[in-house]
Structure formats: C-alpha cells, structure tokens
Amino acid sequence: MTTKGNLVVEDSDVRLLREMGYMQELYRGFSPFMSFAFCFTTVNVFISITIGFTYSLNTGGSGVTIWSWIIGAVFTILVGLSLAEICSVYPSAGSVYHWAGQLVSTKYAPLASFTCGWVNFLGNVADAAFSSGFATIINAAIILQGNDSLSIGAQVGIGIGITFVWAALNALRVDQQGWLNNLAAVLQIGSTISIVIVLLVMAPTRATAHQVFTSTYNSTGFPFAYVCLIGILSTLFSFSGYEAGAHLSEETTRAGRAGK
Known part of the structure; x- marks a missing residue:
C-alpha cells in the first residue's frame, strides 16, 4: 500500500494477489534484476557443466554431449516460456x-498441488548434489597444483560445510540475498567469458568440427541408444532451477513481469 495525499493507493502487486485470494504477507524486496x-x-550453468562434464563425455562422448545440449536447450526454452x-x-x-x-478442476486441485509440490521439493533436495560438486571442484584444483587428492572424508566435510554456508545465506532478508545474487551473476558471467577467451587463445590444439559434433564414446557397456538417453541427464541437471524466480514472486516487485 502507498499513500497519495489522504488516499491509500493499493499496489498493483498487492491487488493482483488479492484478486487471486491471497493477502500480501512476505516482504517484497526483490527487484526484477535480482529475480533474473x-x-x-540457481541454474549456474558454468558450474553445472563442470560437474557433469566427465559423466557426459564417458557416456556418449562429445557428439552426444553437444547434441544433448542443443536438443535439451530447445525444449527447456519451450517449457520455460510456458512457465x-x-x-x-x-x-x-x-x-x-x-x-x-x-x-485443473476444483475436484483434482488438492491432488495436483500436493503431487506437484512434493515432486518439486524432492527435486530441490536433489540439488544438494551441488555441494558434492563443489567439493569435487576443490579437490580437482588441489590435484592440479601437484598435491595429493583429498580423502573421501575431507570431500564429504567440504560438502557439508558449504551446505551450512548456503543455509546461513538463506537466512538473510530477501533483498540482502538479492545483492549477493547480483554479485554472483556478474562473477559467473565474467569468469565464463574469461575462460572461453583463455581457451581460444592458449589451447595448443583444437578439435575439428567433425570430432566435436560426431565423435562418440561409450564406457557403459549399454547399447548406444540407451547411452544417448542417459547422456542428456547432464544437460537436464545443468538447466534445472530456471523456474526459481517464480518461487519468490510474492517477494518481487512488478512480479507479473519479473517472474517471466
């Protein structure tokens, strides 16, 4: 609510919620850019690729990996536009x-909401695998420096530790989290561009287009058709989370547009 003279003007976001039968409860501190x-x-494509790269190259090779990304991206965009x-x-x-x-119809609304809510929750819980990926990246950096690999226990400890850090960050007020996300987005974009430039400039050799788009590798022992299906899992994992901004719609200004 805002005041204009002696009149109380209802905010458009509050009015939209009221029309849906909701009352504004949460602090609306996210800007549209913070939502982006x-x-x-949340998608964090750069880290997601790093985590799933070994898996995808071992279950299909670069050909399956590249085409999985192209096909997966097209369908993900279509789903994202619908959402x-x-x-x-x-x-x-x-x-x-x-x-x-x-x-859905009123008759099936409770079942639909219950099912969708729990499936979404379980999917988000599975995203805790990022903590394991973080530990793997730390371990890889240590090995690249010529040191011995960390023990499994140490990697598990790193994963648990970063999970507690994430929990602490999520305890912050939503606008404070927003500024951290803004910084993280800038760092991710900048680091990705930097790595691409370094690879293009410093790589001693480069794969041909034929090698990139058509070479395959199957270390699973399963038929190639099955390998193509499981090879796309890395792509789907990388794209997971693109609907995250929708969960904070009630905390975002101009939510009807920012949620897009």
Whole structure:
C-alpha cells in the first residue's frame, strides 16, 4: 500500500494477489534484476557443466554431449516460456504447486498441488548434489597444483560445510540475498567469458568440427541408444532451477513481469 495525499493507493502487486485470494504477507524486496540474477545463479550453468562434464563425455562422448545440449536447450526454452506465461498470471509464492491447483478442476486441485509440490521439493533436495560438486571442484584444483587428492572424508566435510554456508545465506532478508545474487551473476558471467577467451587463445590444439559434433564414446557397456538417453541427464541437471524466480514472486516487485 502507498499513500497519495489522504488516499491509500493499493499496489498493483498487492491487488493482483488479492484478486487471486491471497493477502500480501512476505516482504517484497526483490527487484526484477535480482529475480533474473537469482534464476541465473540457481541454474549456474558454468558450474553445472563442470560437474557433469566427465559423466557426459564417458557416456556418449562429445557428439552426444553437444547434441544433448542443443536438443535439451530447445525444449527447456519451450517449457520455460510456458512457465513464464503462467507465472505472469499467477505470481504467487506457491509457484508451481499453486499453479497446478489453479489449472485443473476444483475436484483434482488438492491432488495436483500436493503431487506437484512434493515432486518439486524432492527435486530441490536433489540439488544438494551441488555441494558434492563443489567439493569435487576443490579437490580437482588441489590435484592440479601437484598435491595429493583429498580423502573421501575431507570431500564429504567440504560438502557439508558449504551446505551450512548456503543455509546461513538463506537466512538473510530477501533483498540482502538479492545483492549477493547480483554479485554472483556478474562473477559467473565474467569468469565464463574469461575462460572461453583463455581457451581460444592458449589451447595448443583444437578439435575439428567433425570430432566435436560426431565423435562418440561409450564406457557403459549399454547399447548406444540407451547411452544417448542417459547422456542428456547432464544437460537436464545443468538447466534445472530456471523456474526459481517464480518461487519468490510474492517477494518481487512488478512480479507479473519479473517472474517471466
């Protein structure tokens, strides 16, 4: 609510929630750019690629990896556009499980919301694998310096430690988290550009287009068709989280547009 003279003017975000049957409860401190940065850092493509690179190259090789990314990106964009359209109509904190209840008949709304909510929750819990990936990256950096690999226990400890750090960061107020996400987004974009430039300039040899797009490798022992299917898992893992901004719609200004 804002005041204009002696009149109380209802904010458009608050009015939209009220029309959906909601009352504004959460602090609305996220800007549209913070929403973008939150989605960008949640997807975290740069780190996701690093974590899944060995897996994808061993289960299909560069050919399967590249085409999985191309095909996966196309379908992910289509799904993302659909979710953005829904989010612009229902910008609520419930996000996908609220949408599930709104988009089916009243009879099946509770079941749809319950199922979608729990599946989404379990998927987010699985994202805790990023802590393991973080430990793996730290271990790889240590090995590249000529040192011995960390023990499994040490890597588990690093994973647990970074999980507690993430928990502490999530205890901050939403606008404070937003500034951290903005910084993280800038660092990710800058580091990605820097690495690409360094690789292009410093790489002693480069693979041919034929090697990149057509070479395959199968270390699994399974048929190649099956390898193609599991090879795309790395791509899907990398793209997971692009709907993250929708979960903070009730905490984002101009949520009907920012959620897109």
